[in-house]
Amino acid sequence: MKLLRDDEVPGPPAVQSYGETEWSGLAVGLALSGVAAAMLVWPALEGGTQAAWVYWIAGPLAALLVFIARFALRSFIASRKSGNWRLRWSTDGLYLRYRSYLNGHFAADVPTVLSFDRREVSFIKAHTETLAVSDGDGGLSSRRKARWLEIGLRRPDTQAIADALAAEYARRDGPGWHAKDMPVTLTREGSLRLALMRPQTVTDRLRALYSVALAEEIAPRDFDAMSQAEQEDHIRVLAQAGETMSAIIAARQVHGLDLTAAKALVESLRDEGDGAERAGT
Numbered sequence: 001m002k003l004l005r006d007d008e009v010p011g012p013p014a015v016q017s018y019g020e021t022e023w024s025g026l027a028v029g030l031a032l033s034g035v036a037a038a039m040l041v042w043p044a045l046e047g048g049t050q051a052a053w054v055y056w057i058a059g060p061l062a063a064l065l066v067f068i069a070r071f072a073l074r075s076f077i078a079s080r081k082s083g084n085w086r087l088r089w090s091t092d093g094l095y096l097r098y099r100s101y102l103n104g105h106f107a108a109d110v111p112t113v114l115s116f117d118r119r120e121v122s123f124i125k126a127h128t129e130t131l132a133v134s135d136g137d138g139g140l141s142s143r144r145k146a147r148w149l150e151i152g153l154r155r156p157d158t159q160a161i162a163d164a165l166a167a168e169y170a171r172r173d174g175p176g177w178h179a180k181d182m183p184v185t186l187t188r189e190g191s192l193r194l195a196l197m198r199p200q201t202v203t204d205r206l207r208a209l210y211s212v213a214l215a216e217e218i219a220p221r222d223f224d225a226m227s228q229a230e231q232e233d234h235i236r237v238l239a240q241a242g243e244t245m246s247a248i249i250a251a252r253q254v255h256g257l258d259l260t261a262a263k264a265l266v267e268s269l270r271d272e273g274d275g276a277e278r279a280g281t
Helices: 024-043 052-079 160-167 199-206 228-240 245-255 260-270
Strands: 003-006 016-018 087-089 093-097 113-117 121-134 140-153 184-185 192-195 216-218
Touching: 016 199, 024 052, 121 199, 121 228, 121 245, 140 199, 160 184, 160 199, 228 245, 228 260, 245 260
Parallel strands: 121 216
Antiparallel strands: 003 113, 016 087, 087 093, 093 113, 121 140, 140 192, 184 192
């Protein structure tokens, strides 16, 4: 395994590249912008017949919607940049970019890519899991799809991988918003998870070069009916899937932790990827 900077990774046509566009950011951004514009225009179209409180409410609400829309559109724009690739591969090996495209404004003079020789990769598999997430009432009953590509490794240097991921998660380079988004995480078993919206697309392209296992879809499960070990695993998956609030709720439920301790546990799960082994501490 090697740690590489972005500019050290070969690009097309030497390797094939895969990235994803955050179309949901575009849709949400445009929709919220349209609603905000309508809120501002509507009182004026009424010819000033509306009460003064309508103007005082419409203005701040429209500003809030524009603020949210800005971040949604920012995610779309960032995902369309040339540096937004998640995975590259060739007959020689794989390259996984563990820096989120949302943090593309960070300095480029540090490692952001995990590189593996082809012989280090034991298997590649597409996963889809239906997660139990927060229902808004302090419980876990709502459902959300989580999709990722699992990459199995032969004799992985898990400490070096965990250190690299933790350093990226904690990085603060210059001005700008820091997104706590980690597309690559390390499992307890030493394999890597690459968050993708369409992991099956990647496995279809990799079949000629690597050992690709059958895709797995994990059926919905009732959180309360899981064993404690399964609940701890589910907390880890929630944390690494970006469902921070749901992971905190679950951690408090399973381990009886206060809010501060539950937040610290979830942070450790996201930072290191193997925190489920320490969940009982």
